[in-house]
Amino acid sequence: MNSYTETNPLLTIEGVSKSFNGKLILRDIGTPEKPFVIYDVIRPDRIQGQTIAVVGESGSGKSTLFKLIAGIIKPTTGTITIPNEYKNDGTFKLVDPGDVGYVQQTYPLSRNQTVQKMLMLAAEQGGIPKNERSKKVDEFIESWNLKEQRNLSKKPLSGGQRQRVAIIEQLLCSHHMLIFDEPFSGLDVRNIDDVKKSFEMITQTSELGTIIFSTHDIHLAVELADLIYVVGFEKGKPGGTIVRCFDLKKMGIAWEPYGPLHAELTSGIKKIIKGG
Numbered sequence: 001m002n003s004y005t006e007t008n009p010l011l012t013i014e015g016v017s018k019s020f021n022g023k024l025i026l027r028d029i030g031t032p033e034k035p036f037v038i039y040d041v042i043r044p045d046r047i048q049g050q051t052i053a054v055v056g057e058s059g060s061g062k063s064t065l066f067k068l069i070a071g072i073i074k075p076t077t078g079t080i081t082i083p084n085e086y087k088n089d090g091t092f093k094l095v096d097p098g099d100v101g102y103v104q105q106t107y108p109l110s111r112n113q114t115v116q117k118m119l120m121l122a123a124e125q126g127g128i129p130k131n132e133r134s135k136k137v138d139e140f141i142e143s144w145n146l147k148e149q150r151n152l153s154k155k156p157l158s159g160g161q162r163q164r165v166a167i168i169e170q171l172l173c174s175h176h177m178l179i180f181d182e183p184f185s186g187l188d189v190r191n192i193d194d195v196k197k198s199f200e201m202i203t204q205t206s207e208l209g210t211i212i213f214s215t216h217d218i219h220l221a222v223e224l225a226d227l228i229y230v231v232g233f234e235k236g237k238p239g240g241t242i243v244r245c246f247d248l249k250k251m252g253i254a255w256e257p258y259g260p261l262h263a264e265l266t267s268g269i270k271k272i273i274k275g276g
């Protein structure tokens, strides 16, 4: 089994609910019985970021949960906190828009400018000091294999290249935590592989690199995630909530090639979602 320890909380959700026009959409996310805390996972002798999947039937509130985590909408009750990185003193703050990156499903690049210019702008938005911006952007362009696309604007870029630019934009202007809402839906096999590679880049090049993604493909969730939250409905109660949480690290199957135990978990989760 891969040894690991969990240290600092990177995201803590406590007692969160969300209503729209008086209608409860999400209920009791993060309770003492069912905590919602994402910790920094440390593995000996390697960089290890976190990959968290959120699965559940359509309409159970996954996208709403993601907008709450990204600070795009505010919870009706409860709190969502992240480390106060500017203070870097072990204190926590409520999440504000821009703290957590939100990678759009369709990867619209904001402006029709060259890759270099867009990334420089993202670096500026992210508060990276002026004299460090171009070095930082160069590092990303190099490590994400976009050197030949540096001076291209959005039209000639492939879907995979656009997504990589969108990810780097978010990494530059937010912190280390990125949300991907349904990043695999509608993609063919090759593009699915591109997204998987991007996930690896994020979690294998930064210790705090954290991906929170949703998918309808339970097999992919089990293959990629080290923690899976299942969102669903409970009989007689309004709104979606966390019905189960599977910690693949504790189960000893995180960071391992997909095998029989993964297959068992996949079918177990499918049953929970069907029965919900």
Ligand SMILES: Nc1ncnc2c1ncn2[C@@H]1O[C@H](COP(=O)(O)OP(=O)(O)O)[C@@H](O)[C@H]1O
Pocket (backbone or CB within 6 Å): 020, 021, 025, 056, 057, 058, 059, 060, 061, 062, 063, 064, 065
């Ligand atoms: N801004 C909004 N105003 C009113 N209802 C909303 C709003 N956003 C989402 N909802 C409702 O919340 C429920 C959950 O939606 P969503 O979070 O998109 O679920 P999922 O992503 O799991 O499919 C749906 O019934 C949807 O209609």
Ligand SMILES: [Mg+2]
Pocket (backbone or CB within 6 Å): 062, 063, 064, 181
């Ligand atoms: Mg959704």
